[in-house]
Amino acid sequence: MLSWAVTFLIIAIIAAVLGFGGIAGTAAGIAKILFVVFLVLFIISFVMGRRPRM
Numbered sequence: 001m002l003s004w005a006v007t008f009l010i011i012a013i014i015a016a017v018l019g020f021g022g023i024a025g026t027a028a029g030i031a032k033i034l035f036v037v038f039l040v041l042f043i044i045s046f047v048m049g050r051r052p053r054m
Helices: 002-018 021-050
Strands: none
Touching: 002 021
16 A cells, blocks of 8 residues: 555656646645555554454
8 A cells, every 4th residue: 555655656746747736736645645544554453463362
């Protein structure tokens, strides 16, 4: 999931350099959402993995 976020970030940077503001904004928004989802899933898996077995 992190790789998808980085991919959309790179697309946003390239689109911004080429002057495609709408595409750059959309790609940056998608990258932000994917990064937040990645962080939430990472924190959940980290917490669940640290629990002692019962």
